[in-house]
Amino acid sequence: MFSVRRAAVNLTQKRAFSASASNPYKVAVLGAAGGIGQPLSLLLKLSPKVTELALYDVRGAPGVAADISHVNTNSVVKGYAPGDSNLADALKDAEVVLIPAGVPRKPGMSRDDLFNTNASIVRDLAHATAKANPKAKLCIIANPVNSTVPICREVYKLAGVYNPKTLFGVTTLDVVRASRFISELKSTDPAAEKVTVVGGHSGVTIVPLLSQSNHPDISGEVRDALVKRIQFGGDEVVQAKDGAGSATLSMALAGYRMAESLLRAKDGEKGVIEPTFVESPLFKEQGCDFFASNVELGPDGVEKIHGIGEINSYEKGLIDACVADLAKNIAKGVKFVEANPPK
Ligand SMILES: NC(=O)c1ccc[n+]([C@@H]2O[C@H](COP(=O)([O-])OP(=O)(O)OC[C@H]3O[C@@H](n4cnc5c(N)ncnc54)[C@H](O)[C@@H]3O)[C@@H](O)[C@H]2O)c1
Numbered sequence: 128m129f130s131v132r133r134a135a136v137n138l139t140q141k142r143a144f145s146a147s148a149s150n151p152y153k154v155a156v157l158g159a160a161g162g163i164g165q166p167l168s169l170l171l172k173l174s175p176k177v178t179e180l181a182l183y184d185v186r187g188a189p190g191v192a193a194d195i196s197h198v199n200t201n202s203v204v205k206g207y208a209p210g211d212s213n214l215a216d217a218l219k220d221a222e223v224v225l226i227p228a229g230v231p232r233k234p235g236m237s238r239d240d241l242f243n244t245n246a247s248i249v250r251d252l253a254h255a256t257a258k259a260n261p262k263a264k265l266c267i268i269a270n271p272v273n274s275t276v277p278i279c280r281e282v283y284k285l286a287g288v289y290n291p292k293t294l295f296g297v298t299t300l301d302v303v304r305a306s307r308f309i310s311e312l313k314s315t316d317p318a319a320e321k322v323t324v325v326g327g328h329s330g331v332t333i334v335p336l337l338s339q340s341n342h343p344d345i346s347g348e349v350r351d352a353l354v355k356r357i358q359f360g361g362d363e364v365v366q367a368k369d370g371a372g373s374a375t376l377s378m379a380l381a382g383y384r385m386a387e388s389l390l391r392a393k394d395g396e397k398g399v400i401e402p403t404f405v406e407s408p409l410f411k412e413q414g415c416d417f418f419a420s421n422v423e424l425g426p427d428g429v430e431k432i433h434g435i436g437e438i439n440s441y442e443k444g445l446i447d448a449c450v451a452d453l454a455k456n457i458a459k460g461v462k463f464v465e466a467n468p469p470k
């Protein structure tokens with residue numbers, strides 16, 4: 128027991144000292160005191176790539192920052208409450224900005240039911256980012272991602288600073304879940320299970336391409352149940368939390384993975400690929416300016432958008448259902464900003 132603890136402490140120290148191998152990076156979390164924000168910030172504190180952590184929330188961020196700042200890694204943590212130039216200061220010089228700010232679902236709600244509350248929260252935070260630090264890589268976690276990401280594009284366009292390479296909807300949780308669920312089914316190591324998931328981030332817009340996984344043989348009712356579980360995995364957590372919110376801990380891991388991948392790519396690492404919801408040519412003709420697929424990341428953000436690859440007729444049906452819903456979700460976000468531009 129003692130030696131295990133020693134090993135853990137040594138690992139933390141080693142990580143802290145290896146920070147010099149990477150460039151210094153500031154990361155900002157907006158909504159940092161929430162269910163996702165807190166564990167996400169903790170994981171970022173453990174990253175040797177992050178040298179400064181800016182934690183902003185409408186309530187509680189200074190306390191969360193004070194707490195996390197005691198973790199024994201070298202990065203500096205600062206908490207920011209609303210007022211004066213605080214939000215702009217939190218955003219200034221950040222390489223990556225993550226936005227988990229917004230309300231989560233309760234049982235019986237769809238992600239789209241969050242639109243009325245979260246659209247304006249995301250619009251205003253995107254507006255602040257467009258003004259204070261338009262070059263930051265902006266990662267949107269707040270739901271409904273299918274609409275909040277287009278909202279950010281419209282806000283950036285109005286500010287004259289839109290760059291499609293730096294706007295990301297975080298869909299990493301869908302592939303995290305997919306690899307875990309398939310590993311449970313097949314009794315394998317989830318780390319070895321890579322499942323491509325494309326489309327958007329809600330219900331039928333989440334399209335797992337099992338034919339491209341290690342188990343293309345999964346078929347019939349087993350396949351249908353697995354696809355449904357991946358598409359509606361978020362509901363499992365919402366129901367289990369019974370009114371207390373949605374996925375926070377698995378989402379923190381997924382958000383951390385996305386941020387870390389962006390920093391690795393910024394540091395010049397080649398072949399960094401993440402699934403993410405970005406402005407994409409793949410289904411533009413069908414009304415979907417945004418689409419999640421595997422994206423190769425580079426120092427400037429999006430380097431190359433991968434196509435969806437070969438799919439079977441069952442998956443073609445899933446894509447058709449996805450595109451029909453997704454186009455509406457995207458249009459809803461665009462219309463919201465037209466009618467309610469940021470002030
Ligand atoms: N993309 C995904 O895969 C994914 C996964 C899980 C949850 N989510 C979404 O993430 C969002 C947050 O979930 P949560 O469980 O952390 O919720 P939460 O309620 O626990 O935390 C949200 C935080 O945002 C803060 N906040 C609200 N308005 C703000 C503003 N204007 N500026 C700054 N902070 C503000 C709140 O004070 C709170 O601390 C939800 O919309 C949820 O649906 C997305």
Ligand SMILES: O=C(O)C[C@H](O)C(=O)O
Pocket residue numbers: 231232238270300360361362364365373374
């Ligand atoms: O399900 C939710 O509402 C939260 C999140 O989008 C998830 O996939 O867990």
